[in-house]
Amino acid sequence: MTELQTQQTDGAGPAASSNGEGLLSVRNLKKYFPIRKGLLIERTADYVKAVDDVSFDVYAGQTLGLVGESGSGKSTTGYCVLQLLKPTSGSVKFDGKELTTMNRRGLRQMRREMQIVFQDPYASLNPRMTVGDIVGEPLVVHNVGNRRSRRRSAEQLLEVVGFNPDFINRYPHEFSGGQRQRIGIARALALNPRLIVCDEPVSALDVSIQAQILNLLKDLQKEFGLAYLFIAHDLAVVRAMSDQIAVMNKGELVEYGPAETVYTQPKDQYSQALLAAVPVPDPRRMRERREERRKHKDVLAEPV
Amino acid sequence: MLTDRRSEFEATLTRTAEARSQEAGAAIARASLLKDALHRFSRNRAAVVAAFAFLVMVAFVTFVPIFRDADPNDVDFSKAFLSPSLDYPFGTDEFGRDLFVRTALGGRISIAIGFAATFAIMLVGVVYGALSGFAGGRVDNGMMRFLDALYGLPYLPFAIITLAIFGRVNFWTMVVALTVASWFTTARVMRGQIITLKENDYVRAANALGARWYRILFRHLLPNTLGVILIFVFLELPGVVLGEAFLSFLGMGIEPPKASWGSLAQDGYTAYQAHPYIIVIPSLCIGWLILSAFFIADGLRDALDPRTREKF
């Protein structure tokens, strides 16, 4: 794993604390799932090491792209960060406060600061709630304001993500995938979080809609000063969104650094192979790309 | 401070909301889910016929006693054992009582017991199953093992024992006995539903918000099980009605002069050879109700089948 590097992006530098830690600081995160065997008395035979010793920082107002293929553990990492899954070991600090050992009340408070946007626009909204209720639920759960102010906030949130506020009484089934993702984003924004974990937010969308949503996320980041943990498998999408990149393979972090560096000079074999494998929309480069892939043949070969 | 940040946030929200264009576009104009469901139901011809038949049955038991002139308890031996005719569409029994009215009244009791017991089963089953599924882990395991043990008990004997414990058979004891013997399947199905629904992202989202368990259970999980519950109502109903009929037929039914279809059938049992209609008619009624309930449940399953919902 490469060392933690400070980034050199234009504009505001990282809002890091004095010891270089970011808004979100993950150290040696592990999530093992026990494989239970046995009929009557279940014993733990082995573990699936979904996340195996992962460390990274996400800085305020910036995006860390967490990239990897299926089974790499990237989504599991995201859930562990938010404590939706309890990490097996390791530390997750948000704003300097340790989350893994926090009591329930404390965690509940922290949830106002960290939110999540899910991948599947068809499963992430309760079909029996109106769009207004969905977007306003965070405010209800945390007792923010009164009914009128919450309604107003819900309308504004919908507008902020590009909706006509009149849609507040509609149901999710009346909207397309891309529109539902917007609703999910509005919900994530409702409590003014400082960090949003985006778990494959555009993977289920067509290219033209994808571009709309990515632009929206970029705009919101600037307007509201959000930090993103952007989880995806599409390297080009991650490139467009991220300041820092972390590459995961089978639970391990194999590459970590500023986006520019990782994309142009990847050090790890797997990341190199991953970059080589992405098809580029330019037929002229077909031969060159296939040559490149041949170099990484052994990494790209499949497990039997 | 959280509150300072909040007001700043709201200011940004207002500003951004005004400046942003409505690029999300219009909603997809679609028929309501209810209309879709009704349409899918109506495509199942058996279900539509069954629904109609069910309503006919309900109309029969409701209106016949109101409009028919005869007193069901009027004993007149001169009119005993009359075969079905225009005056007495269902004939008379050994006491000369008009069976048309008695069948309708019996139907009221049978259906009432049916619905009451079904409602009670839903209550117990949903609560047990939802709590088990929601709790998960060891609690769920324990609750399910207990349920498995209960499954081993035979249905009718269980109900009979419960009635025996009560000592007398009236509407309420019958309902309780039937409920106690048949809530298991519903509990199991509800548990399965809850477990499946728990995996949905919108539940994860509620967790991520910090919603408390009761909110998740009552706002997110249970409302999405309503469809299944409705189907189960129509699946449990036949079983309960039949159960009551059996018990009555065995002689453990509602005490006379009140009658249910089962006890009417039992009345007719002894005179079966000579006057078959006394036992045939209530049996047909039971069959009518059961079949229509089953096919309605089938139609409801089609209506609520998520596979037929279109995605864009």
Add this chain to the structure above:
Amino acid sequence: MALLEVRDLHTYFRTRAGEVRAVDGVSFDVEAGEMLGIVGESGCGKSVTVLSLMGLVQPPGRVVEGSALFQGRDLTKLQGRELEDIRGRDIGMIFQDPMTSLNPTLTIGTQITETLRRHLDMDKKQARKRAVELLDEVHIPNAAQRLDDYPHRYSGGMRQRVMIAIAMACNPKLLIADEPTTALDVTVQAGVLDLFHELRAQHDMAVIIITHDMGVVAETANNIIVMYAGQIVEQAAALDLFDRPEHPYTEALLAALPQLEGEGIREGRLLSIPGRPPDLIDPPPGCRFAPRCAYAGHDDCAAVPPDLREIRPDHWVRSQHPASERAAEPVGV
């Protein structure tokens, strides 16, 4: 005569809300040995087009008009056994999800030999030998032993290779691949696409590959068809399409792609296409892309449907405002 000649194909689906015109006037040729890519977003009709060719469109959908001449025979007019003979023997097809395309209760060997014995009348021994050869060709290691494995012992990429092997079992003249790598990881995808190249070279087989991924189509196809709202909006050789795209939709689609390499990617915005594809029950009377097009001016774009015309040799476009004919700077998106 081309290997496959599709003329004026129309496939409609009858629904409660109306008739969905999923494929509305599609014509194209596929020459022997050619690799044709059909690209477009969801709902554009690309999958329904090839399903129509193969007679795999289920009610409430049906082919209402058009023809598909495969080696002179019209596929849309064939029924039952005749169609089944062609399917599997002369035309092979692979679908998107390798997880569900294989029968989990039969061994891989059985599934391959089944095809061989059905179409080529082989006996058990011959079929098994051929099956091993096929698995070797698609680079499944230890083919002979793996023949007796069940699908669950194969990874996703392996299964897709098996699907390819089955599709190729009878040496078809045409292979149709409907989103063959969409469900696969990118590293696995690279291998499968490589396999396509290899097989094409060795077998003189034409391939139609359907995908929404412009990168995939750029690296595999000779010729490309771009579909939108049930119609072909642009058709050209791959190089020409990417070098000089003509149709505003193609241009916008390419511009909306996030780039893997280049400068200023993080800071910039992606060019997005506003709105959504049109309702296919009641498509716009004129150009179907007009509501979202940056160039649909005050002229009759919205009223008059444009024809597919050859704007330069071997480059067809359905638009009144193709790139080479645009004089002034366009209104920004």
